[in-house]
Amino acid sequence: MANERLVYIVDDDDAVRRSAAFMLRHAGFRVRPLESGIAFLKLAKNTEPGCVLLDVRMPEMNGLEVQRQMIREGIDMPVVILTGHGDVEIAVQAMRVGAINFLEKPYEKEHLLAAMGEAFERLENSDLKEMASSEAKVRLACLTGRERDVLDGLSIGHPNKTIAYDLGISPRTVEVYRANMMEKLRVRSLAEALRICFSAEEGETITSKPVQN
Template sequence: MVDQNDGAAELICIVDDDEGVRDSLDNLLRSTGYKVRSFGHPAAFLACDVADAAACLILDVKLGDVNGLDFQQELVDSDAHVPVILISGHGDIPMTVRAMRAGAVTFLTKPFEEGDMLAAIGEALTRDRSRRDANRVEDGLHARYDALTARERDVFGLVTSGLMNKQIAGRLELSEVTVKIHRGNMMRKMEADSLADLVRMAETLRVRENVSRYVRRDVGGSKP
């Protein structure tokens, strides 16, 4: 039985047009402690209101009028990040290569061992947790940045572009003391302990791409 902290709260979705395979997987996963939803066609999966919550998608390659590999690529192209496990009764090397290049966790050939499927699901859930954790961190970072004043954002961008307080003061036509105050408030709101922290945040936020109007060619020297 899966521990509550190791996947019981996470949803596994199955897309396979073979009812027998769906039922078999459903029984295996529920007996192991997972929540499961199964679908006979990709359109049914996409129409389901829990699709975005899926932590793992088990996807058959042969789905009647739909190729599972094509559907996997559609998910990638639409920026859907659910980890995918491909299954097929007629897998071959080109299929496997295509699936893995598109980011599949693995490609299992039917009939597969229960242990292999459970191991693949474990890897998929680890990937999904990591992605969701990273998203939460980034969302928090954006929220902190949004809480900055316009002037604090200016200082953020210039500091992480390599300018000293005196140079920033000249760019923004402020006193150096005022820049230090804005810089201190900005670092406190961003929960940054060092310039290195700020630089990493700026890379994530792409802040430095937006400060070219302030940064001149003499970043390391004096004004022209």
């Protein structure tokens, strides 16, 4: 039941916390707003499990740092990242660290609810991550070389124009390859495609650039 599901809203912007809390409460979720990553980490190890709606740009400790600390402390809660406009590269880094989805501000209510629904599906089905890992390489095998090139560019946070320049093709052609790639992978969002891509990188060492606050 949705009313048994707890969402930790971690954002330094009071207006964002209040807005997200309002939408989630009206959808039947319980919420725990927190003003910083530090405040969340102080209670996370000894609190009720749930999912985390985590802003990526916060003072003192940004969202990527919070995610890494969660891993170090064994805090196994699914994370949905909140990013600002143009922060896709940072969102990609967050997904590499382990976030299952990202939302770009301002976001629509239905996108928020869909992302949190997916997060709780992951929380409640411990086999979901393993199943995704075992299937990812098979699903990627259906892509052509150019479609995979486009996905690889997206997986490091590059916009279509940069991918087009790197591949020596037009941005419009990148859009076509991107649409074909998503259709073949049977995904509706970039976040879903990235999860498949990162699952296929199982065992590889991944490095991320620091985020400037």
